[in-house]
Amino acid sequence: MVAFTKGHGTGNDFVIIADPEGELELTPEQVAAICDRHFGIGADGVLRVVRSNAIAEGAASLAEEPAAEWFMDYRNADGSIAEMCGNGIRVFAHYLVRAGLATIEPGSTLPIGTRAGVRDVTRSETGYQVDLGRWKLTGADPLVRARGLDVARPSTGIDVGNPHVVVALASDQELSSLELEYAPILDPQLPAGANIEFVVPGEPLVRDGIGHVSMRVFERGVGETLSCGTGVAATALAVRYWAGDRAPDNWRVEVPGGTLGVRMFPAEDGEHVALSGPAQLVFRGEIDLV
Template sequence: MTTLSFSKGHGTGNDFVLFSDPEGAIDLTPAQIALICDRHFGVGADGVIRAVRSSAIPEGSSVLSEDPTAEWFMDYHNADGTPAEMCGNGIRVFARYLLDGGLADIPAGQTLPVGTRAGVRDVQQSGTGFQVDLGRWRLTDDDPLVRAKGLKVARPGLGIDVGNPHVVVALPDDDELDRLDLGPTPILDPELPDGANVEFVVPFEPLVADGIGRIRMRVHERGSGETLACGTGTAAAALATRFWAGSGAPDNWKVRTPGGTLGVRMFAAEDGEHVALSGPAELVFDGEVTIG
């Protein structure tokens, strides 16, 4: 039996169990992670985040090649125990965990490089909590039809990659969005080899106010089910809506999720257009859990 000291945190209701394992000595199994995330028999969370030094795990070698200063790696697993490339809400909570635990700091005007399976992501403090540069995004060739419980007919989806895969679906009104049952996994036709997070989006009326685009979103996260928010999904939803809206659409967006509102910003970089996500990150309690 192993006793694990942890912190519980969330970003707009997207919640995580975080623990520190600097030297990579703790290797939780998928079943153990799933048990920790179970909301009836465990702590309860959308995922588990291990804070481990990049030098201590195989995945960290490419991270350190990209940026030798990326000391910490966000080892993120979904609620079912499967590893994920990135988590936009999780990385902000991860930054809060490192700062509050004295494991790292972010001097004024600087960023904290964090290793992920999608590469290095830079985090900085912002007025709402933290902002993370999610890196270069891209449209994919994956535009499947999407079926979900509560939708009368399948809807076309738009494939977007922001370090992890997403399919975004536009809906006409709030009533249709509210009727969705996102407990069951939406069906993609054709299926994607690695699956995808699926976002359902409704624009506000008007879509743009004071130069900022505004949408509402719900999401089914691959490996976790419906969550109150998905950071990378929020970015994908804003990118998709801007794509649909055309050349006059803004580069700054506010996205309302069931757990709160997040900010998305698109900006030019040397390697192409990047997308950044901003929002709160809170630690709510510490505890210990004994796992077999």
């Protein structure tokens, strides 16, 4: 039997498994079974809590930041490996704090290793904030076809440690009419796939110096989720890019699971983007892995 904790960030839910010494080898089939909402626990992904020095990928994290004791081994619901998860890393940090494995004092930072590099987590008014690091326009801007849209729509490719394409829609009605139980189609397809965000700018777009948008997301390897942290960041970045130089650097993004904050700020290696929002642990149990 394997002990687990269930947690979520704005409805983006995860099964957390503590494996500090890296003794547990989870197969893609086991991860998919755990995340199955009918026959398993049910989740958008699995977070394995492992020390950086106990996992091969952790060597790069420790080389980047020797204080990054913990590594977030994140798997999508279909068992595939993902580079990063903005909601997941806040839940991961909350688990570390609640389990007594780490502390985040006011004004201090907790570095966490991921496959996208080390990410720094701090406390915020709404829960936790994670610095997602440098972002970039990918230049891969495929047309996106989705059930519920009459024609294919253009997109903007954004990388925030994992790949996204962001699509602007004209109205809340268009957003609600999407049938995201069916996977949208990218034309051309991207070699590694992408998370796909569908976005409606607020009316007005900027209120009291803060940008406002609403979105829904189809996550690579998962399907539609109530929230996607890195997708929220990519959404705010894309809308700011579309809006031009006078657009704000602070955003509020409404997703089906709640509200998340995004902030862009300068750093020594270029502009970074940070994501803030809540993280909750909801129950614990044991599961028999077969």
